[in-house]
Amino acid sequence: MPIRPRTNVFLADQGARLEVPSDVLVPGDGEGRSGVWLAQQGHRVTAVDSSQVGVAA
Numbered sequence: 882m883p884i885r886p887r888t889n890v891f892l893a894d895q896g897a898r899l900e901v902p903s904d905v906l907v908p909g910d911g912e913g914r915s916g917v918w919l920a921q922q923g924h925r926v927t928a929v930d931s932s933q934v935g936v937a938a
Contacts, residue, residue, distance in 0.1 A: 888914050888917075888918035892919075896918070896919065899922075901924065903924050904927075905925065906927050906929075907928040909929075909931075910929065913928055916928030
């Protein structure tokens with residue numbers, strides 16, 4: 882399954898409200914797009930997903 886390159890619009894709009902750097906927990910991150918995007922913005926991210934095909938480290 883290819884990873885979609887962009888984060889969701891809500892996160893992109895609201896991400897500016899977070900102080901950089903922040904410790905961010907991203908539950909249910911699936912493909913990891915949200916966690917990756919937040920890390921690229923300078924945050925310390927912990928992303929989790931209970932799916933066996935979700936976040937891969």
